Amino acid sequence: MNHRTRIGIVGTGLIGKGIAIEVVKQQDIELAKVLTRRDLNSMGEYPFQDVLTNSADDFFEHIDVMVECTGDVIYGTEVIDRAIKATIPVITMNAELQVTTGSYFAKRGFITEAEGDQPGCLASLHENVTAMGFKPLVYGNIKGFLNTDPSMEDMKYWSNKNGVRLDMTTSFTDGTKVQVEQALVANGLGVGIAVDGLLAPSSDDINKAGAHLAEEAKKAGYPICEFVVAPKAPPGVFITAEHDVRQKDALRYFKMGEGPYYTILQNFHLCHLEVMKTIRRVINEEKILLNNSVNPTVSVAAIAKRALKIGEKIDKGIGSFQVRGEAVDIKANPHHVPIGLLVNAVLKKGIAEGEMITFDDVELPESLALQAWIETIEAVNKVSVGN
Structure with missing residues (x-):
């Protein structure tokens, strides 16, 4: 009755530190260890010095659940392998790792993506809309900008301005990140893509864009994962879906439009602030939110x-x-x-x-x-x- 679940975090960047701040606020869980490759003597700014470690052995000895947010496919894979072999549940905020090695781990143990980034938010929204009887056709990601070949000068400027690593800034800008996210959603929810590279229409009207993509999904014969370049739209996710025609009048009354396609928008994703929901899900329900599946397509x-x-x-x-x-x-x-x-x-x-x-x-x-x-x-x- 008095056991507090011990959380271990791998990574001390913006996301890892943000998760740690939220974990220590909880009454029934504790921040047990934080594994980092950084020199501990250089981390005087980190708010929880007593839990930092460079030792994987020390880390795994003291945790019950692991949250991995390194942003590193090669290193993250090695750490997750140790957790899976120790039967420790793994939560990631690392879509890049999931689409590369996530299926390998999905065959071997418990691994789930966290809510907060777009894939986890879309998985959560999927649960909500399907529970209401909607039949999704489009799993959409909203991107404010896209430049497939940005300059080093521009990326250094935005990296410094936003306090985000240069490689991450570049991945966000050239579309790699959103392509990775939508691949994970496609595999995790068992849907597809319309074309290699995705259709990626540009529109600030998410309802119109969703309807257009829904038509593409109907042509393809299966639900699709996509993104919309929409500079004036909120930085969230959406699902465009059909519903039972007998609900058409009610949906019109609920201000959902005339149909046959209805777009349900979540106008935010708050990254590490939402991860606690997944930690609770894993501890209380032992239920996966989203992973790359054992049979990715x-x-x-x-x-x-x-x-x-x-x-x-x-x-x-x-x-x-x-x-x-x-x-x-x-x-x-x-x-x-x-x-x-x-x-x-x-x-x-x-x-x-x-x-x-x-x-x-x-x-x-x-x-x-x-x-x-x-x-x-x-x-x-x-x-x-x-x-």
Whole structure:
């Protein structure tokens, strides 16, 4: 009766610190450990010094639930592997990791994305609207801006202005982040995409955009994940859905319009402030909100932003000025390299601007993340990738 659930957080950036601040306010849970790779002597500004550790052994010895928010696919995969092997439930706010290695872990233990970022918010909204009898056709993400090839100068300016890492700022701007998020939603909710790279219409009228995308979903014959570029719209998510025609008069009265498509908008997503809802869900219900599923159908491929040369090194694909990510159908693109795996990668071939990078084009260092992806892709496609 007196047990307090011990929460461990991996990551000390904006999200990790924000989650920690909320966790320590709770009466029935405690912030037990925070695992970081940073030098502890350099972290005098961190508000909870007593829980910081560089030791994974120390970390896992003292926690009951892990929240991973490193933003790092390779390192995050290694840490989650330890948690899964220790049967510790894993909550992530790392869609990039989920679409790369999340399915590997979904087969082995408890892993869920958190509410707060758009994928978790869409999963929560899905539960709400389907409980009301709606039949979703479009799972929509609202993006205020898009520049698929931004300049280094602009990205440094916005990175400094917003206090967000350069690679993250670039990933948000060039569309990689939203492509990753929608791939995760597609896999987690068992829906699809209309086209590789997504349709991504531009409109500040979310109702009209939702109706247009609903028509595309009807043509495709299945619900789709999409995003709308809408500079004047709120930074949230939406679902466009159908409903029983017998509810048409009631929905009109409820100011939902004439139908046949109804758009339900959540006009915010508050990142780490919403994570406590998922922590409660895991502790009280032992229920997954969203993960990449054991049988994913969508991945995020790396597309060259410019011509790339033989021998050129890609330090980190996500947020780079060399490549950007596009959501793609896995079976139609079985040899693509997920952008999350492009870390310390060396090109074996020249790549033209706009070309998709495949396993034949690049040399990747060995990692658990690479092994996890190969297992996943071979299960999906029944083909061998790499050498």
